Amino acid sequence: MSTLHDFLHKGSFSSLQARLLEMNPVDLARELEQMERGEMLMVFRLMPKDLAAAVFTYLDSSLHQHIVESITAHEIRELIDEMFIDDAVDLLEELPSNMVRAIINNTSPSTRSLINAFLKYPENSAGSLMTVEFVGLYEDMSCKDALELIRHSGVDKETIYTCYVTDKSRHLTGAVSLRRILLSDNDCLISEIMHSSVISVHTSEDQEEVAKKFQLYDLLAMPVVDKEGRIVGIITIDDIVDVIEAENTEDMEIMAALHPSENEYMKTGVWELSRNRIVWLTILMISATFTGMIISHYGEMLQQVVVLAAFIPMLMDTAGNCGSQAATLIIRGMAVGEIHLKDWLKIVWKELRVGCLVGLALAALNFARLQIFADNNLMIDLCVTITLFMTVLLAKTIGCILPIIAKSCKLDPALMASPLITTIVDALSLLIYFAVAQTLL
């Protein structure tokens, strides 16, 4: 906005600083991104340390590199020390390795060892999502002591609203909300008010599973434990919202025959975009030649009754659409946990009935249309209509079965979405079409 720019040019730094303190870090980051780089750096340096760290995490990654290159080693240290460990680790993962070394050498020893530990967790695991800034209490503390501890240590903690309780050797034994502590008597022991059945995850658990647990139990934060059951960190819901969106994007990309990518479209180069598309396109193009072979095989019949060719697109498209409708419902149902493998028989039975209904309706409509608007041989109209019905039924069944098979083979069901199913049911629909035509004509 012009205001920051104006303050800067008038040299009224105190009004600028007051304005900065009023603004939300997210909006501030967006305004900085619009500014000229030199100005941006000046405004960035005018912010208090904690605000600078907050704004920094919301800045675009291209600016991260610019800022890290432009500020002093001492400023980098302050910035990293002020950031939450998970944000700092995210930053380091996106910077070039020489810069990472420079930063790690400049942070305080305690932060450095934490960052190093975090960088070891595999990508997309619970360990890579977590932060170590949580409040740990002991079972034998009183509520008053607990509140004192929170007051004194809370400033640095990412969330103080759920506190985790451990025994003396840091094994997780319970959890208690700040709300519960506040509403209890001062002398009450933490062990008396804590919940002992805490939902937790292991450091190596996949982030998709973690997100499912968050949704199932409506949690705001969840503790992460190591193999021995000792608490090593927590995951907070704001990071989980991002995981959910990323997993949904991945599913949609796979369902559209794209190699999934974590990069934003606008920031991805033409080469990478092309690479992500070409593998599946090649596989599907080659598979489609089998469909072509079926046509070649029946070339003689097609030459005699060339009008048959005119119905190929309609049959192929309808088959593909029917298959992808069924597949999408099943894939999505499994992704959000509404559909389970054990239901497979019920699903197939349901799709068979839906296929019958939809197939009958489409076939009847199509037959009427052909009778009214086209003046083909009745046998040809019948042949198209029968094929349409059988194709819809088959497409619905295959569309629901393939994702189930993929899931039971521990493959991602999204792989079985529209493009692959379209290719398969295209071939089958043409086989049926020519077989029916050969019988009737």
Next chain:
Amino acid sequence: MSTLHDFLHKGSFSSLQARLLEMNPVDLARELEQMERGEMLMVFRLMPKDLAAAVFTYLDSSLHQHIVESITAHEIRELIDEMFIDDAVDLLEELPSNMVRAIINNTSPSTRSLINAFLKYPENSAGSLMTVEFVGLYEDMSCKDALELIRHSGVDKETIYTCYVTDKSRHLTGAVSLRRILLSDNDCLISEIMHSSVISVHTSEDQEEVAKKFQLYDLLAMPVVDKEGRIVGIITIDDIVDVIEAENTEDMEIMAALHPSENEYMKTGVWELSRNRIVWLTILMISATFTGMIISHYGEMLQQVVVLAAFIPMLMDTAGNCGSQAATLIIRGMAVGEIHLKDWLKIVWKELRVGCLVGLALAALNFARLQIFADNNLMIDLCVTITLFMTVLLAKTIGCILPIIAKSCKLDPALMASPLITTIVDALSLLIYFAVAQTLL
């Protein structure tokens, strides 16, 4: 689990009650769903009121009706009064209207008027998502007074971690986290520590917009205000996570040519499933007959060079896949806010380049394959290869432009996904194919 069942049959109710208190309400709800209905009801009645209300909200909706029918009017009143208002309203929206009347007549007058007010907000608006259980503070309170107020009123509040500050006529003027209050001096005034730039939404705002704001600003809760800027409720992030998943499901369904439905697949009847599919299938089936007309138009040529027909499936499938790849990336990018309308020229330019690269690669591969494995006339191979390149280029361009056009006409870009684009590019690819064939052969 058998334990609850065992306790019940041994008549050891106190051990059963102790076990109930230990368990997580979500797990408890899932176990109740597995039990025989009479037993389920007995266990349900053994729970303390607050636990019963929590478990009830997690139960399957078919059990809601059963329980409401089986318990006394007094028990219903206790249950509803104990539930958060937003959960109670959700319950009422799913029950038959005679039951809703019975329940509303049985609740306390204050709950009743609240429920009635909530039932008036349009579905999927911020108003329908919000709850009235929040902590409201005044600007001139001290931190000590604020903490006292939270301690005394907090039990019934859905979240006390962000408190909202109003002036005397309930206009929202700021927000302050419980953390901030706890960490400040007792005598500090709320107006000194509150943030005055609060992100809020209006009651009539669409839930998708609300979810975007939550994600943009990493919020845990957000206040909802009326036209005069007075705070009427808050929305909490656990409800937003559900909104995000529902909106993603809706997008995927629309992208697969399904009429979006909020009901779970396993609980939706065959009639409804068929109805949700048939409208789009009919539209697409009829559109595909235009593609058939193109083939009919070139029937004579096809009769002479029948081998041309064998390449139709490959050309159509590749065109459809290319178009849907581009469309999916653009639709998703717009949904998560990474792609904006103003970027349209950049997007088209990017897709043109990607289309060139991908088209060249596929065309070259295809030409080589035809030269090696098939012994057609060279002109036919050339004709297929040229068409393939032009089709890919065209499909990528159309695939990215249509969602942009939809968005700028305030339509849902997801409408422009694979099935519709497939139908359009199918027709275009055949037009190109036959035009090229006529020129070369």
